[in-house]
Amino acid sequence: MKMAPKGNDVIVSDRKLEMILSMKGGNGEASYANNSQAQAIHAQSMLHLLRETLDNIQLMEPPSETIPFALADLGCSCGNNTLYIVDVIIKHISKRYEASGYEPPEFSAFFSDLPSNDFNTLFQLLPPIGSSMEECLASDTHRSYFAAGVPGSFYRRLFPTRSIDFFHSAFSLHWLSQVPESALDKRSMAYNKGKVYIHGANEHTANAYKKQFQTDLAAFLGARSKEMKRCGSMFLVCLGRTSADPTDQGGPGILFGTHFQDAWNDLVQEGLITGEKRDSFNIPVYASSLQEFKEVVEANGSFVINKLEVFKGGSPLVVKQPDDAAEVGQALANSCRSVAGVLVDAHIGDQLSEELFKRVERRGSCYAKELIEQLQFFHIVASLSFA
Template sequence: MAPIGDNVVVSNMKLERMLSMKGGNGEASYVNNSQAQGLHAQSMLHLLRETLDGVQLNPAADIPFVVADLGCSCGTNTINMIDVIIKHMTKRYEAMSYNPPEFSAFFSDLPSNDFNTLFQLLPPYGGSSMEECLASDGHRSYFAAGVPGSFYRRLFPAKSVDVFYSAFSLHWLSQVPDIVLDKRSAAYNKGRIFIHGANECTANAYRNQFQTDLAMFLRSRSIEMKRGGSMFLVCLGRTSVDPTDQGGAGLLFGTHFQDAWDDLVQEGLITSEKRDNFNIPVFAPSLHDFKEVVEANGSFIINKLEVFRGGSPLVVSHPDDTAEIGHALANSCRSISGVLVDAHIGGQLSDVLFSHVESRATSQAKELLEKLQFFHIVASLSLA
C-alpha cells in the first residue's frame, strides 16, 4: 500500500500498474459485487450472438479458434461469457457440418488484476478431444491463458484473434488527463473527484483522453484480428450530449462518493488539495463520441452501434431496506474504485470514506433505486 502522501493517480505508469477491480473474495471484492454487470451482460446476449453470426468460419479444423476477453477482471462473468461465445461458435460449425476446431480463450487485464482468483474459478479442461470436452458437464471446452497488459497497446500477434469481447472496461481511461490536475489550467477539477457537473474544459479534457485511448485500442485490434473476425464492445455510455452529465456514472461517483470526500476534508482528515489530486479515470461517452473515433480510424465497419439501457448497478434482496441499499452502493463503489482510494489515502481513511458513502446512500436509498440507471454503448465491429 502506498504511503498517504503519495499521489499515485497523477502518474500514468503508476496508474496502469496498480489499477484493478478489488480482488479476493471479501465482502467488497469485485467477485461479490459484480452481479449487476452479469445481469446487464445477460440482457445483451442477443446482440452478442448477432455479432458472432457474422464471424467467418474456417473449415480447416487444424487452425484454433481464438477468443479474447479484454478487461476480464476476476469474477465469473468473464467465464460465463466465454462459454456463451464458444458454445455458439461450436453450434455454427456443426450446423455447417464442419468439425469444430480447438478453442483458445485469452483472459486479459492489467497486471494488477487478480488472475489467481479468476483461474481458481475456471472449471477443469474437459478431455483429450473436443468431443470429450463437449460431452463433459461442468468442464470447459477450451484452452485458457492469462494475458496481462493494457488493451490500449498491442497484446497479441498479428492476425491471431477471431473474436474480441470487452464489457464494462473501455470507459476506464489510460490516465487522468494531466491538465485536469494542473492548478494553472482552466480544466483543473478543483473541488471534485469526478467530471460529473464539472466545467466544460474539464469534461472536454476527459472526452479527448477517451477518444485518444479508443483510437489506440482500435489501432491495436485492427492488427491483431483475423480477417473475417468480429469485435463486441460494451462500455458505460450516456444519453446526454453534455459530457459534464455522466448519467449513471455521475450518480455513482459524483454524488455520495463526492460528498464523502468532502466530509474527510471538513473533518480535517485530508486536505482539499489531497482530494483535488484524486480523480476517477472514467468517461462515459455518447454515441457521437464513440462513432467519431471509429470512423476516423477507418479500420473497422460498424455493424451495430447503439445505446442500451442496462439498469441499476445495485442488486438487493430487499428494496425497502434502506440500510441494505446503502451498504450495497458502498460495496459496489469500493469494488470498482477501492484500489485507487486505498493507494491515495491509505486503508484506514479508505474505511472512513466508504463508511460516509454508506451512510449518505442509506439516507437517500429510495432516490438511488429510482434514479441510478446505467446506459451502455454497445458496438459490433468487423474489419473494413
C-alpha cells in the same frame, strides 16, 4: 516505491495508472467477484446482440483442425462473468460449425487485463478442461478451451498480428488510460477543483476527459486492427450516456459524483485530508455518447460498424430488499469500492479509505429511495468487423 506516512501526506507511487488500477480482487465482501452481479445481469440481457456478432464471423473450412479458434476477453477482471461469456462464445461457434457439417476446431481463450488484476482468483474459478467437445457442451463442469492470461493495457498491442478471431470487451473501455493531466493541473482551466469526478464539472474539464477517451479508443482500435484476423469480429460494451452534455454522466455521475463525492468532502471538512489531497484524486471513467464513439470508429477506418446502439442496462445495485435503506447503502459502498477501492487505497491509504466508504454507505442509506429510482446505467454496444 516510496510511501509517505498515512494521512494528508500520503504520496501515491509515481507508477502509471495501469500498474495500479484493478477491480478489487479476492473473495471478500467488497470484492469485484462478489459485487459484479449487475454486470452479469446486464451482459445476459445483451446475449442476443453478442450472438449476432458471432454470426458475422466467417468460419474456416477444413482442413482447419490444426488451427485453433482464438478469442480474447479484454478487461476480464477476476470473477465468473468472463468465464460465462467465454462459454457462450465457444458454444455458439461450435454449434455453427456443427450446423455446417464440420467438426469444431480447438479453442484458445485469452483472458487479458492490467498486470494488477487478480488473475489468481480468476484462474481458481476455471473448471477442468474436458476430454471432448461433446462432454463440454453437455456439461457445465468442464471447459472446452485452452486458457491463458495476458497482462497488459488494451490500449497497446497484446497479441501477434492476425492471430485473434474474436475480441470481446465488456464494461471496461470507459476506464481511461490516465486522468487527463490538465484536470489535475492547478494552472489549467480544466482543473477539476473540488471534485473527484467530472459529473457537474466545468466544460473544459469535461472536454479534457472526452479527448482522453477518444484518444484511448483510437489506440484500442489501432491495436486490434493489427491483431484481428481478416475474417474476425469484435463485440464491445462500455458505459454510455444519453445526454449530449459530457458533464452529465448519467448513472456513473450518480455513482461517483454524488454520495461518493460528498464522502470525500466529509473527510476534508473533518480535517482528515486536505482539499488539495481530494482535488488530486479523479475517477478515470468517461461515459461516452454514441456520436463520440462513432466518430472515433469512423476516423480509424479499419472497421465496419455492424451495430452501434445505446442499451439500457439497469441499476448497478443488486439488492434483495429495495426498501431496506441499510442494504441499499451497503450495496452502494460495495459497488463503489469494488471498482475504485484500489485507487482510493493507493491515494489516501487503507485506514482513510475505510473511513471514506463508511461515509458512502451512510449517505447511501439516507438516500436509498432516490438511488433505487434514479441510479440507472446505459451502455454503448458496438459490433465491429473489418472494413
